[in-house]
Amino acid sequence: MMEKTSGRICQLFGSLVTSMRKCMFHVLSVGPIPQHIAFIMDGNRRYAKRQDLAEGSGHKAGYLALMSMLGYCYELGVKYVTVYAFSIDNFKRQPEEVQHVMDLMLEKIEGLLEKESIVNRYGIRVYFIGNLKLLSEPVRVAAEKAMKASANNTKAVLLVCVAYTSCDEIVHAVQESCKAKRNEIQAPSSTNISNGVTEGMEEGKKKTNGLVMHDVEDSCKDRSYGSESVDTNGICNEAISDVIQGSHQDKWDGVEITTCKPLAGGVELNNNQREVPTINLVDIEKHMYMAVAPDPDILIRSSGETRLSNFLLWQTANCPLYSPSALWPELGLRHLVWAVLNFQRSYKYLEKKRKQI
Numbered sequence: 001m002m003e004k005t006s007g008r009i010c011q012l013f014g015s016l017v018t019s020m021r022k023c024m025f026h027v028l029s030v031g032p033i034p035q036h037i038a039f040i041m042d043g044n045r046r047y048a049k050r051q052d053l054a055e056g057s058g059h060k061a062g063y064l065a066l067m068s069m070l071g072y073c074y075e076l077g078v079k080y081v082t083v084y085a086f087s088i089d090n091f092k093r094q095p096e097e098v099q100h101v102m103d104l105m106l107e108k109i110e111g112l113l114e115k116e117s118i119v120n121r122y123g124i125r126v127y128f129i130g131n132l133k134l135l136s137e138p139v140r141v142a143a144e145k146a147m148k149a150s151a152n153n154t155k156a157v158l159l160v161c162v163a164y165t166s167c168d169e170i171v172h173a174v175q176e177s178c179k180a181k182r183n184e185i186q187a188p189s190s191t192n193i194s195n196g197v198t199e200g201m202e203e204g205k206k207k208t209n210g211l212v213m214h215d216v217e218d219s220c221k222d223r224s225y226g227s228e229s230v231d232t233n234g235i236c237n238e239a240i241s242d243v244i245q246g247s248h249q250d251k252w253d254g255v256e257i258t259t260c261k262p263l264a265g266g267v268e269l270n271n272n273q274r275e276v277p278t279i280n281l282v283d284i285e286k287h288m289y290m291a292v293a294p295d296p297d298i299l300i301r302s303s304g305e306t307r308l309s310n311f312l313l314w315q316t317a318n319c320p321l322y323s324p325s326a327l328w329p330e331l332g333l334r335h336l337v338w339a340v341l342n343f344q345r346s347y348k349y350l351e352k353k354r355k356q357i
Contacts, residue, residue, distance in 0.1 A: 024337065025076050031344040034297035036080035037073060038319075040311055041066065043303035043327030050327075056100045061329035063108055067118055072336050074122045074156050080293045082159040084311045088134065088168055102139055105162070109142040113149055123155030129289045130164030131172070159293055166313035169289045174279075176287035181277045290315055297350075298343050300335070302328040318353045320346060 041062055048058030066083060073081050085105070091098060112119045112126060119126060128143040135143065143162070285291060295315040299308075304325040308316065322339040324331065343350075 021072075021075070021333065028337065028340055028344075029077060032347045033077045034340060034343050035078065036082070036294050036296045036298075037078050037339075038082040038084075038296040038299045038312055038316075039066075039069070040084045040299070040301035040305075040309060041328040042301055042305055042309075044329060046303065047327040047329045055097070056104065058329065059101060059104055063104070065329045065331055068333075069331065069336065070118055070124075070158065071122075072333055074124070076336075076340070078156075080157045080159065080296075082129075082161060082290075082293065082296065082312070084161050084164070084309075086162045086164070087310065088131065088163055088165045089310070091134070091163075102136055106139050106142055109139070109146050112146050119146075119150055119153070119158070123153045124150060124158050125153040125156070126150045127157065127159045127292055129159050129161045129292075131168055132163060134163040157293060159290070161289075161311070164289070165310040166308075167310055170284075170314060172289065173284045173287040177279050177283040180283070180287075181279055184277045285314075288314065295319065298322060298339050300324075300331075300339055302326055302331050318350060320350065 044058035044062040046058070047053075047061060048055065051057075053061075070081060086101060090101070111117060114120075118124065126146050128147060132140050132143060139162075143160075290312065295317075296312060296319045299312065299316055299319050299321050301307075301321065301323045304323055306321060306323050308321075312319075320343060322335075322342060324335045324338075326332075326335060
């Protein structure tokens with residue numbers, strides 16, 4: 001009898017708390033709601049030490065806190081949530097700890113696929129962001145399976161950054177942009193019209209306004225200095241690097257050609273000029289791991305730390321940082337509400353800064 005009464009009281013109390021939370025979210029929704037919130041989940045190990053828990057228990061408590069926080073965010077109307085789950089630098093920790101985290105990650109990723117999981121309850125699409133090749137094969141396979149299984153969900157998005165650092169992301173984006181531009185240069189084309197200048201292919205050579213120039217790839221292969229041949233990829237990479245840095249001069253088959261910087265509306269070509277693809281900001285951002293989501297509106301780091309720890313450095317130029325002193329497993333609804341209130345208070349200023357950029 002006592003157990004039934006206690007159960008009913010708990011149920012009524014839970015319903016009351018839920019109603020109060022929904023009422024609070026309704027009030028918050030009068031102001032602007034952040035579209036994207038990012039979390040640095042710091043303090044799991046310290047929490048376990050403070051609570052005198054077994055090793056690894058802090059990460060399990062942190063996972064429960066994450067599930068609660070995701071529920072609050074999606075109820076509030078936040079479309080995107082990004083969490084910093086595991087840095088590339090974390091691989092330097094003790095092998096036993098790394099293995100324990102990988103095992104826990106594998107278990108929780110598989111749990112996301114269960115019918116009653118938060119992913120299915122809120123219609124969340126899951127992305128795993130980072131250099132996934134660094135993960136163990138079981139974890140990588142599970143991550144790919146979860147992404148595929150949730151690909152048709154459209155109500156909300158969860159981005160889990162694993163084997164991630166912002167420096168690695170930027171280097172990856174630059175490398176991919178260079179590859180794409182190099183492919184554009186080397187791609188065979190019968191006729192290319194750019195800014196009113198016709199470039200036709202004639203016996204493997206490029207003709208521009210009466211000037212015959214070898215194609216980039218052929219020029220790289222054919223050119224030699226003395227008895228030494230020149231590496232094709234090296235020259236092409238050097239050419240792309242020069243384009244990024246600015247204008248330069250080059251000679252192709254005795255014809256001096258000046259590469260000019262891009263102008264508004266395209267690149268002006270004179271009789272002695274050629275157009276070279278340039279790497280722009282949009283090219284870099286297109287190849288970012290985080291290209292699947294808009295930049296965060298709020299970055300929350302638990303445990304009172306104000307360091308970004310190599311997380312979303314590119315995306316957080318105008319993003320407010322909120323760092324409550326609570327460790328990650330202790331983070332709750334009040335911290336989220338306070339972060340959103342601070343965001344709403346600074347919203348006009350933040351929007352003005354974004355428009356200036």
